[in-house]
Amino acid sequence: MRRTCVIGAGPSGLAASRVLASRGIPFDCFEAGSGIGGLWRYDNDNGMSGVYASLHANISKESMSFSSLPMPDSYPVFPHHTQVLAYLESYAETFGLHGHIALRAEVTSVRPVEGGGWEVTRRSRGAAEAVTDRYTEVVVANGHHWDPRLPDPAVPGAGVFEGSAVHAHAYRSPGPYAGQRVLVVGMGNSGCEIAAEISRSAARTFLSARTVAHVFPKMLLGRPADHWAVSRAAALPRFLKNPAMALLLRLARGTPALYGLPEPVRRPLAAHPSTSDELLVQLARGAVTAKPGIRSFGRDSASFTDGSREAVDAVVYATGYSLSFPFLDPAVFAAPDGRTELYLRTVPPRLPGLFFMGLAQPAGAAFPLLEPQAEWIADLIEGEVLLPTPAEMTRSIARARERHDKVYAPTYRHGIEIDIRAYRRALRRELRAGRRRALRAAARRPDAPRPAAVSDAV
Template sequence: MTTRKRPSGSGGPASTSDRYLVIGAGPAGLALAAAFRRRSISFDLVDRHHAIGGLWDRENPGTPLYDSAHFISSRTMSAFAGFPMPARYPDYPGHRLILDYLREFAAHHDVHEHFTGGRAVTSARPEPSGGWAVSFSDGRSHRYAGLAVATGRQWTPRRPEWPGAFDGELIHARDYDGPGRLRGRRVLVVGGGNSGVDIACDAATAAVETRLSLRRGYHVIPKYVLGRPADVFAAQSPPLPAWLRQAVMRRLLRLLAGRPEDYGLPAPDHRIFESHPILNDRILHHLGHGDVTAVPDVVALEGPEIRFTDDSTWRPDLVIQATGYRVDFPFLPPGLVGAGAGTPDLYLHVLDRRRPDLFFLGLFETDAGAFPLLSRQADLVASAVLTHRLGGPAARLLAVRKQLRPNLSGGVRHLDSPRHRAYADQRVYRRELERAHRELEALRAGGDPSRWRDH
């Protein structure tokens, strides 16, 4: 058990030779905290919010959660390694149950004794001699041996730059809380991600009229396939080459629900899995019943009206931009691993390629539940910390390994977009994370480094 050392409140940063700082007490930070505890790595866990939970705690200012938010992967496939979700949970738990699960996980691993809430990191700068000088919002500062950034991807909205101005109410999906603000209004939802479709389904039953604006077509995958959650069905199916898997799923979806364009949606301009699908077949129900109408992309704001790419216009009361989020690390120096300019270029989306004391967790997109992969990321970080401490050949080989760029696509050519630059096929990604972790452990145990270098 680690003895907590509180940061100093006066003078320069308090020093430590071996303690790591984990920033963010959401799923990624908790996964790493558990891994650090298992490996007896000293650490502090901090969060600008006062309680554990990250974006899954709706009390936290800025969370993108809304009343109807549920997991889009099933509980069977979405748990941390070694810590299954309770059998009493439904197939697709809501946000309250997920928050309960996260706090039970934290309690199980005794994370609370390392946690300080209500303390934001205002600055983290690498020291010339190694380690990090970190300043906090309470005026304290501390030196850490390493930094693990687990602040997540969904806090800073990405807003489209439309010409003109809108006379009605315009918000980002991050500021949407539930159907209450939709009642009696004409609502335009912009964006085909799962949040946008969820909000459009809320509006279908609450608003006077709802339109869903999409810039491209998407494939729609039902949450249940042949009576099983879609991800369970996929996991229980035999592994297939990407092209065959795409062909089989396309045919299956055609049989189950027809084509997206049969419901007034634009035809997808890509093959299935090349972009994120819509995991919500409720939208097909509402489109088929006229509760939601699909419209093209927005091109301009014209006072009380919105103009679309087909030159049609509409006069909504409320526009909700479900247009995603951008990765942002305001506490890191500009230019460090591309901080503030997009998803960093990292080995396996985790290890910084230049610094052995800097790690990121949760900065990926995948076609399955994230929590199991966060567990594997955390194991890799813990092994990398211990390998670096060995120094000598082990540390040098780790530095070589971090320059490799394994193909994580699973044979699928994803669309070129900010979101898909961090996309990974979950089976391939899990395999690569586990292999890198095993090889680091073997290297630390005195294994043959020659075979490890060749991958």
């Protein structure tokens, strides 16, 4: 009997569960924490949430909504994390997902079975023994913002620094940093927002980045900045989009020099956007001081690549996350360089029945992609569409990597970055091609049921 396992009950796992439930596909969803929501559950007892107390989404509620259930009109444009969690809980309640989700059940091992299928071992909190069951398919939806990634190799002198040093994953509030001299390392979204928040009560705040990011305001020309990623303007050729976006940023916030920042080397769309109004204000006030990369640490100081040195009491590393799948043997699947060998960011070519959710990161929110991705997985499970051959998928992955490398910065952070419009087009093409493959296969088996029509609503 076919049965699917979904690992994780964050946004990706919930989207997968909603689609599987709507299709009547038997499945179990296992969540290591005591509640659903993944990283959006503050202080999640699965240890995987890096949400801090004041965090608001830096993407608008329209962009963060699933197509099957919009966020409430009463929500602000940029919801607080408690509101996002309430929305995810409402999503699970609306579609009757709780009966499929086992909480406090950590998946510890996923192993391929000779002859097909997967053995999934889980350990429920408080249980004396682990339980192993066999599934025909496994949907991995354990997220990619939970395994803190520190500088590797470590900054020289990091071991002798006597102040506090934590990853942004452990940051919760600025209280512990009041009156201190704080160095925030990294200029992604978390680094920008945490530096701005800490600077309101710290004695001094420094923001260090080896490569300066373009800082986007949350509102751009009267609309949420993320709306531009799916507007008609986003259909422009990239050689026009980059200068157009650079001009928009210049008009909206002026030159980087106004904030003590050097001119970014990368084009605006070559990296994941860093979005923060608060940082720009605090830089302009002098409450945050921009610094280049760190050369070394002393007992109570940091030296930088421009030759400057600053006294420092505490360090917050906002240096991103690793892609981790601790329940999979690295010989089966791993992403050591931040890239995933997945067809359309979903299917490992030579591991039938294994699927990955949420590893396609657009400039805006990933939520709108999750249900279409799950629908494709459900189509594959039901045989409505068929995949290309493993060799064809491998060649497609290589071509996609070549295109990716021409567009995005060659960093670990951008290994799963995508253009949302291009990804949607590719998924629609694959749905049509997959249905044709299924029809041809059915024609060779006259007694087989014919696949249903494929929707273009991706």
